Amino acid sequence: MSALWKRRQADARNRKRGTKCEHASFTPLVLSACGGLATGASTFYKRLASLLAEKWEQPYSITISWLRCTLSFSLLRSAIQCIRGARSRCGLAAKNLPPVDLVSAEANISL
Numbered sequence: 173m174s175a176l177w178k179r180r181q182a183d184a185r186n187r188k189r190g191t192k193c194e195h196a197s198f199t200p201l202v203l204s205a206c207g208g209l210a211t212g213a214s215t216f217y218k219r220l221a222s223l224l225a226e227k228w229e230q231p232y233s234i235t236i237s238w239l240r241c242t243l244s245f246s247l248l249r250s251a252i253q254c255i256r257g258a259r260s261r262c263g264l265a266a267k268n269l270p271p272v273d274l275v276s277a278e279a280n281i282s283l
Contacts, residue, residue, distance in 0.1 A: 200213075217239060
């Protein structure tokens, strides 16, 4: 376990060193097989939800629910594609996501 911890710390140092030169930040989105989020990923999704809620003028609770649902289905699609393979040569086309208010209305989410 300590070797894994040392490796993680070394990777973090290397990322910090690279981002200092570029004046940027890097947050790895680490997810477990059971659906858990690492601390950095959880913080990222909370921040993203708060920014989207403010931009879309929606409540935070609806926005974070929509974001988690979208993430779950994206992970499910990628897992199915890994198991079955792509059905066409071109792969799956990027899909337009429906607006948050439409999704919340269809899901009967009330405030």
